[in-house]
Structure formats: structure tokens, C-alpha cells
Amino acid sequence: MNIFKLYRDKIIDILKSASKESLIKLPENLNSINVDIPPSKFNCDISTNVAMVLSKPNEKSPIALAEILSNLIKENDHYIDNISIEKPGFINLKLNKDFWNYFLKNIINDKNYGSQKSLNQKKYLVEFVSANPTGPLHVGHSRGAILGDVISNLLKFNNQIVTKEYYVNDYGNQILHFTKSVYLRACEILNKEVFPTDNPDLYPGEYIKHIAKNIIDENSNLNFNNFDDISRELTVLSVKESIKLIKFNLNNLGVNHDNFASETEIVKNNEVEEVIKKLKKDNFVYNGKIKAPEGEDNSNWVEREQLLFKSTDFGDDKDRPIQKADKSWTYFASDVAYHYTKLNRKYDLLINILGADHAGYIKRITAAVEALSGEKNKLICKVSQLVKLIKDGKPFKMSKRKGDYITVEDLINEVGKDATRFIMLNRSNDVEIDFDFSKVKEKSKDNPLYYVQYCYARISSVFRNINQNINNEIDIKKYDFDYSKDEIKILKKITEWPKCIEVTTEKFEPHRIPVYLYELSSDFHSYWNMGKEDESKRFITKDNKINDDKIVFLKIISNVIKSGMNILGVETPEKM
């Protein structure tokens, strides 16, 4: 139940019938009419800008119009306690006690309060992480992993159908180098030769040794005398080990994909050739040359003719190569083929979560999806910005070459899953995060996660003290409560929850949820402390009982916190 939508509909109905009676003139487009949350300093619950929007077509001042409209609104709605007009022409409504009873009765046992029930059900494919299967995940990956996971949870909360997919780039040069590294480590273990440290293409990380050891132990038939003889088999085994590590890391973060799609499979099934054939037919692929980028060192640049995709047709700044000099496909080519398989699986909307270093890739891949589907905005890409690691007050640079990067496993061991998720989600995905290892650990008390969890734990403690289960439904026959000003302040915050979900869903910006939960918790902690001086604000009475209005009040708050935390994939312990 979104009361802002409810009142927007009500007001528009009122306007329409007033317009029929020629009392007012309506503009052609009613979209800019809003019903919103008023700033807290006003003693009211909802506000609308209608008078200002209608000012022009009616050739009246907003204030004059507001007087007419506010009378009309008041006559037509019995939940209004008071209606007032403010400066530029806002109409502010204060709702009466009947309204709050109606509202609470409506949502008290609604586990999905806040979800957008009016939304049509669609099929989504969310692709995220998709890190190269050449080793465990590091901190940077975790942000994208959490973002993708929470966007998926959010869609599911809104009753959408979601597939979470990981695209495994198990093809190409990086995999070859990776497999070679595993091979050389295996040779090292078998005392055949020392691992070369001077080859920058190889992966020197410690984990490669473990992978090699596992493969040796489990495959006694494998003969490590010649790389070429076993490279094919070893690639499969190495990637498998790598995926095992990655799945372990994802599991550390509380992330589970539904599906792992393999690039090798796509190449093997000739899907690349097929998709290029289709694009050629539609004139999106041609032979041409591209210019070297200016402003950087181009001394190695060799201009040559190659197969290009015409992404400039869709707003990209240059056309993009799909074939390398040696005639093999570029990464982009197989990715286009992969996206073609997504389209063939009949999803309504594709979502990709990318790391900041791949942001420059967005235009070409959305262009490709548009070329293939003929639909704009079929693919939506969200970027998870950099996580800047700070240790002891100094930036900590990670180097994949040296193998000294901080893995997800390190992160979880230090900070924990819930804190990692909450901290990463608490900021907009478009801004870089300073992740100060020592600080997050030391100052765990200042962590916003605990602030929200503490709120839930406090509510739980009340239920525990009166021997009730916080998870049970509330059964109250008559809703005839008269809440105080301080309680209504929190109930108002509760009315914002569906709006928060709506905006979060529309913009795919999960940070709005932790921000909201923090604010709600803050209001609650504040109220809780009032109980020290004002006995009427305490939940449990002297004879160890609780009144129905307080039960309802607590239950609503805990419900919202719980569903918010569920979307974030974070626990709500009843005791801390």
C-alpha cells in the first residue's frame, strides 16, 4: 500500500471531475503532478504540487488555486484531519487517526509490504561477476557480486522472475597462460623444473600451487612430460578448480548464481559464426580500418583491415573489431554471441553488472543487443565503481602479477559477510568506496549495520519479554488506536517504504535501502530513549503487559526492517 500513489490517484480523480464541471482547466499531461513526502518541519503527512502545476493553464496564482483545490480535496476525502497551504503553493495534508488505523490494519500481516504489486511480471536475466576463471575473487569483484545479488533480490521481492548468471570466460589467451602456469607448478611439485618467475604472462599466485596439487592428486593418469599433449584436458581441470574457488568465494559473500554459462561452449557450438552471419545480413558488420586513439603512445599501432561491428550506428564513438589479426574472434565477438543466446532464451530484460574498468565496454555491447533484438534498452548495464583499499591510513595497491591481492576470503575473515554487504551497499554504486580495513574492523561499533540490527534486536527483546514470537502474525480485531505525534513520525517513515522500493527498483540503486533502514532505525532508537522520561512511550507496562497499539507499532517496524535486510541479504539476529 503506497499512500502517495493512493492520494495521487484520489487527487487526479477529484481534478478530473472538477474539470468536467468546468471548475478548473487541466493540462494535457498530468505526469508532473506529484504527491510527496513533505519536509519534516511541517506538521503534515503528505503534500502535493498540483496547484503549481495547474497555475499556468488556469491563469491563476498557485496560492489562489491551492485554496480552491484544497477545499475540493477536503470535501472528497474523510481521512483528512487538516489541510494547509504553504508558500510557493504546496498543499499539505494531515491525515487523521482513522487513516492510520486503516493503514496499519491493511499492512500489519503483509509480509511483502512495500513490494510493487502493480508491476507486470517479467523475466530478467542478471549477469554479474563473470570474472575470469583464473583464480579466486578479490575485493573489487565482491562489490559487483553483491550489487548483482541485491538487484536480483529486489526484483524477486517485486514478484519478478530472475535468473542469475555467471559468464565463464574459459576461452582465449588468459586461460592458456593460466593453464600453462598450473602445468609449470605441477612440474615444480613433481620435481621436474623450477617455476619461471621472469615470464609476465604467467600467474605466480600461491593458489596455483594448490590447484596443481589437487589436479595431480586426483588424476594419476595425467602425464606432465609435455604440455601440448595434455593441454586440452588440463585446461578443463584447471578451470574447474578455479570455478570451485570462485564458487567458494561467492558462497562466502552469500551469493548464489542459478547458472554458469561457458564461453568455450559458445565458441564450440559455432554461435559466433552464426551471430556474425546474422549481423552481416543486416549490414551491421563490414571490413574496415580503425584509427589509433590519440593522446597515448601509438608507436606500436599497425593500421589494418579487419572485421568491424558498426556500433557507431547506435551512438558509440568508433566501430568495434570482432576479429583479431590472427583471424580468431575477439572477446567482444563471443560476448555478442553470448548475448544472442540470452535473447534466444526469451528474457524481457537483460541486466549486466560490470566493474568500473569495463565501463567503456557498455556502449558497444548495448549496441550489439539493440542490433540483434531491434529493441532499445533491452540491455541495462550497471557499473560498480572501484573499491579503494586502505590499510593503516595508506592506499593499498593490489597487483595480480605479484599475486598479493586481497581475496574475498580475506575480506570475509576480517570483516564478516553481513558487514561487507552492508558497507558496500550503503553507497551509491557510482561512487568509489574507501574501504579502510583497519577502520572497519576496529570501529565495528560505528558500523551502520549494527545500528540497524540493534534496532531489530531491541524490538525482539520486547517480544521476548512478553513471551511472544516476533514472527507470528498479529491478530487484533479492532483497530481504534490513537497514536502520539512521536509514533506517527515513525509511521510516516513506514509509509515511505514502498516509495523507497519503487525508486530503488526503477533506478537499480540498492544503496537507497540501507540508507532508508538507517533512518528508520534512527527514528526508532530516538523513540526508545524517550521511554526513559515518558512512561507512555515505554512498550512494556509496569505489570509486564503490552497494549495492542504498541504491539502493532513494533510489529510494523520489525517487518519493514526484516524485509529490507532480506533484500540486502543480511541477517536480522534477535539477540546480538
Next chain:
RNA sequence: GCGCCUGUAGCUCAAUUGGAUAGAGCGCUUGGCUACGGACCAGGAGGUUCUGGGUUCAACUCCUAGCAGGCGCACCA
């Protein structure tokens, strides 16, 4: 050179998808625990929202021209 992201209080960040006197945390500062859980709360100081134009009844938000920082730019994925 081009593209994308960012620029808001001393620091880290929000801002109801264009609304009213721009809000939190940290830090600084003054107070509050015989109390349903102090991992908490109440108060104070702190702002030319990077700059210049424009659109609008209304701009942190949109457009435009700049400035600063980050990321990226075929033959890696």
C-alpha cells in the same frame, strides 16, 4: 584527443527519480545510564552544492561551455 563516472559541511557520503529553510555519520563541543538491551539518545558549531551561462513557478538534480580527480580506449578478457 575521445568516452564513461565523480565533484555537496574539516573528512566519508545522502538528498523522495525537478520541490519548500540542502540532510546523516565521523571528528569537534555540551549534556543523559538504580530504566523494556548505552552497540543508544538529546543539544551546539560547521554550506557560494567545483565555476560560468541557459531552461523552469521551482535546479544539488535537466541542457550547455569549462575546471579538477578517477576509469577506460584494436591485436587482454
